[in-house]
Amino acid sequence: MSPRRPALLALALACLLPGLASAATPYRSAQQILDASPASDWRTPDPANLLVMNLASGQVVIELAPAFAPQHVANIQILAHEHFWDGESIYRSQDNFVVQFGDADADDAAKAKPLGSAKRKLPAEFQRDSKGLKVTVLPDKDGWADHTGFVDGFPVGQDTANGKTWLAHCYGALGAGRNNDEDSSIGAELYVVTGQSPRQLDRNITVVGRVLKGMELLSALPRGPAPMGFYADASQRTPIVSIQRVSDLPESQRPTLQVLRTDSKTFMDTVEARRNRVDDFYKRAAGHIDLCNIPVPVR
């Protein structure tokens, strides 16, 4: 095999092809583990907590996290139900950071879209009491939090001394834009993390959910001008056809998604398969995995 032939396949192999088992320690790839998973390891998200964002390029599916941001989620559900975002836009894409969407005219009282029945003021929901949460804790070191792990598919950080848990700013996290005041977000203007996880925002902004499907429609949008990525002219914005609450859709139009249960053995096995991957391609097991390097499988 020529040294050039492998080129096209190189990283493909690095990421996706199942590793071959060695005689001594059979390695199962994450995909092999998933393929063998029982149906009971998968959960179907509550349609009341799902949003679909319809773009000309396709559909983005979002799961909201009422366990972490109940008041923001309730407001977002009202806004979606009342078609607040329909005809609005994605008005910002900052490289290696976020896309942001909502009403680009929100600053202009004369042009701002009415908020309908949604609340105009909400408390900050940066973190919550850990009590009552079932957290699948990772053994891996983290610099941003005492503990990290997952709750119902959402990556979280924990402050164990103070008994607090929060949603982490990993790739695909959906957050509520705010001004300087902690309680200045209401969920009408939202952002999605498209770059290296900006964990410094953890507990500084209310995270309200995460993208389950369609990230590539957001992450590949042309960047707006540096430094902040707001599109310089309105024609560069990406129109939002609609954002709908899935529970408002007829059964036949609802996306059918299942998310791997993060409290399942299958999930932990896939994490371990990534943490200590050694196969034909990987020569050295990392011995570590970062919270935001762990994809939560969706099918």
Add this chain to the structure above:
Amino acid sequence: MSPRRPALLALALACLLPGLASAATPYRSAQQILDASPASDWRTPDPANLLVMNLASGQVVIELAPAFAPQHVANIQILAHEHFWDGESIYRSQDNFVVQFGDADADDAAKAKPLGSAKRKLPAEFQRDSKGLKVTVLPDKDGWADHTGFVDGFPVGQDTANGKTWLAHCYGALGAGRNNDEDSSIGAELYVVTGQSPRQLDRNITVVGRVLKGMELLSALPRGPAPMGFYADASQRTPIVSIQRVSDLPESQRPTLQVLRTDSKTFMDTVEARRNRVDDFYKRAAGHIDLCNIPVPVR
């Protein structure tokens, strides 16, 4: 100020506006620190180690790292000098991972582009002896390496017990695609990290440099089909007009870039400003920063 008005500015403020100094502990933003930096804190990369990738959309500037991958860098310099990549393409964009470029026909002996004077076989250059390197070490915890830090602007990991240092797979890292054999890369097929830092690849692939400018031209490319992001048909590939060694260009056509010295106090001050940012927007200092969350300023 209406709770909706701030929406457009919310994250902008989060990232970019200088923080206001409080009377007690004046906080200087990273930008304020940079604005006050002496000229001697900036270095001009050696044109022999710079590449420009010319795309229809603009120019990507790459700095090679001969201190870490001397044989790969030498081969890449030959390939650029002999116009190997001119007319080739970016043939892969995998969401939250990498773009890959080179000769899309490399697998096909009948169509593969000749390699000219470049070597057909190189040793793996996954890591090097720490001896002789001046590393600016970060105090921050890292799960992937004993120590992390910077060498001449490049983010690195270190294994202190074994005295080894390697280039880390942060956003913008340029790596040499390979097949299963460690020594199967020659630098003709290259990838750039566009997603959450895949540090599990550290010491598993030879990293040869990093993108200094123009990342947004690579990171925003439409993703190829899942799971691997290779474009299904050739028309979706992004043509590479040329990749040139800057030292082959007349002075008048050379990009004029300076990179902040990562062994300068200015750099460490900007890192600290990000690590413990508390200003009008940030309510809680993270107390931590990750190697791959630290941008190395380029001007």
